[in-house]
Amino acid sequence: MLKDIGRYKYYLGKEVLVKVDRKLGEKHPNFDFIYPVNYGYIPNTLSEDGEEIDAYILGVFSPVDEFLGFCKAIICRYDDNENKLKWEGRMKSKYKGILFIIISAFSFACMNVFVRMSGDLPVIQKAFFRNLIAFFIACGILMKNREKIVFPKCRGWIDLMARSFFGTAGIFANFYAVDNLVVSDASILNKLSPFFVILFSYILLKEKMKLFQVFCVFMAFMGTLFVIKPGASGMPLIPSLVGLFSGLCAGIAYTCVRKLGLQGVSGSFIVLFFSGFSCLISLPFIVMNFAPMTIIQTVILIMAGQFFITMAYSYAPAKEISIYDYSQIIFATVLSFFVLGQIPDYLSFIGYGVIIGASCIMFIYNNKRVSN
Numbered sequence: 001m002l003k004d005i006g007r008y009k010y011y012l013g014k015e016v017l018v019k020v021d022r023k024l025g026e027k028h029p030n031f032d033f034i035y036p037v038n039y040g041y042i043p044n045t046l047s048e049d050g051e052e053i054d055a056y057i058l059g060v061f062s063p064v065d066e067f068l069g070f071c072k073a074i075i076c077r078y079d080d081n082e083n084k085l086k087w088e089g090r091m092k093s094k095y096k097g098i099l100f101i102i103i104s105a106f107s108f109a110c111m112n113v114f115v116r117m118s119g120d121l122p123v124i125q126k127a128f129f130r131n132l133i134a135f136f137i138a139c140g141i142l143m144k145n146r147e148k149i150v151f152p153k154c155r156g157w158i159d160l161m162a163r164s165f166f167g168t169a170g171i172f173a174n175f176y177a178v179d180n181l182v183v184s185d186a187s188i189l190n191k192l193s194p195f196f197v198i199l200f201s202y203i204l205l206k207e208k209m210k211l212f213q214v215f216c217v218f219m220a221f222m223g224t225l226f227v228i229k230p231g232a233s234g235m236p237l238i239p240s241l242v243g244l245f246s247g248l249c250a251g252i253a254y255t256c257v258r259k260l261g262l263q264g265v266s267g268s269f270i271v272l273f274f275s276g277f278s279c280l281i282s283l284p285f286i287v288m289n290f291a292p293m294t295i296i297q298t299v300i301l302i303m304a305g306q307f308f309i310t311m312a313y314s315y316a317p318a319k320e321i322s323i324y325d326y327s328q329i330i331f332a333t334v335l336s337f338f339v340l341g342q343i344p345d346y347l348s349f350i351g352y353g354v355i356i357g358a359s360c361i362m363f364i365y366n367n368k369r370v371s372n
Contacts, residue, residue, distance in 0.1 A: 008053070011042075011071040018055045019043055023063035038064055062141070062268060102327050109331035112178050112187055113339055121291050123175045128282040130171065135275035141268045156263045163256035163270065164277035170249030171278065177243030180236055182344050183336035185227050188329050188352055189243035194359065195220045196251020197258075204255055212365060216358045223354030226347045326356045 020040035027034055038060055041052035056075070057067050115126055170190075177186035195217045201207040228240040253274075260270055329352055336342040344352075 008074045011053075012074070013070060013072075015068060015070050016042055018057060018067050018069065020057070020064055020066060023065075024060070025063055038067065040066070102324055105325050105328035106331045109183075109187065109328045109335055112174075112183050112332060113335045115175055115178050116183055116336075116340060121293065122285070122289060123172055123179060124282050124285045125289075125291055126175050127168075127171045128279060128286055130175075131168075131275045131278035131282070135272065135279060138268055138272035138275055142272065153263065156260060156265060159256045159259045159263075160265070160270065160273055161277075163253050163260065164274045166249040166256070167253040167274050168278040168281055170246045170253060173242045173246035173249060177239050177246055180239035181243060182342045182348070183340065184329055184333040184342075184344050184352070185240070185348055186243045186246075187332040188227055188348075188355055189224065189240070190246050190250060191326065191329065191359075192220060192224065192244065192247035192355065193250035193254060194362075196248050197254050200252050200255040201258070205259065213362070216362045219358040219361075220355050223351045223358065226351030226354065229347055326359060329356065 018040045019042075020038045022028075022035050022039040024035055024038045038057040039054070040057070041054050043052060045053040047053045055071075057064070057069065058072075060067060111130075115130075118126055174186065174190050177189060181189075198209065198213050198217055202209045224244065228237070228244065230237060257270060333344060
């Protein structure tokens with residue numbers, strides 16, 4: 001039986017502030033379970049139990065102290081003495097979300113250009129600086145949020161190691177491609193990762209592939225041929241294949257992140273472990289083959305690793321506007337032209353269009369499926 005549902009219907013569709021007192025990842029004070037979402041209350045309200053109205057916050061994947069969002073549903077639990085509201089984790093407006101994800105894309109485009117600008121330093125040395133800064137950023141996030149670390153269980157450690165190994169390999173490969181290709185070509189090859197996620201979700205997570213998804217994956221890989229241009233004289237085939245490999249590794253890494261997320265492992269801990277793992281893997285090479293850096297090279301690498309990565313994580317993309325992340329290709333093309341004097345050929349532009357087109361089709365299809 002629904003209990004006094006009228007007072008709760010008032011909040012449906014409205015934007016209200018929620019104070020969080022049970023953060024994502026925290027352990028319940030009396031029972032042996034971890035909160036999988038941020039759980040709080042609406043100040044200055046009253047529910048059946050004499051306390052404020054409770055609310056679950058969905059779509060926010062890190063602990064927060066408070067959140068401004070829209071109420072999307074009422075949860076009626078027959079084993080509880082009050083109803084609960086479900087908040088969807090959205091920005092104040094769709095346009096603000098679009099702005100944030102475009103800033104994120106611009107940040108990563110700048111990172112790739114800055115990696116190229118750092119000169120002929122070894123790829124592993126460049127990756128080491130990027131991961132070292134990311135490690136300290138993850139530490140800062142964990143300490144700031146006082147986030148309780150949820151360690152993975154037995155099988156989860158294999159997934160965490162796999163995420164770290166393939167993530168590290170993907171960064172090495174991407175930086176090598178950035179050093180040896182037109183920056184926008186390297187960027188689009190790395191952006192194939194969502195299509196590899198579809199493939200590896202089928203292999204590792206046993207998720208069924210729909211015919212529509214198979215078509216989009218095929219379309220994306222056809223576009224890749226225009227970027228790589230196999231058989232064309234004078235084209236750097238090996239760097240192109242390495243760039244493709246970076247997208248493959250990123251796809252495996254993101255699939256492992258999905259598996260870890262299902263186990264309740266926090267994103268901040270995954271980033272922390274991955275960054276620390278990457279630094280440890282790189283350290284022997286750095287010790288044995290460290291290349292002296294100028295002050296300018298050091299500053300450029302720190303900017304690539306800290307400022308722009310921080311911006312990208314701060315403005316995390318919402319799923320419903322993820323397609324705008326491909327604006328990174330536009331930024332990479334423009335920046336590499338003005339900063340590095342690079343101009344992709346017409347075949348690369350065709351490839352960009354085909355790959356982004358496949359992503360747009362997938363984006364529209366997924367949004368229609370969710371809305372239905």
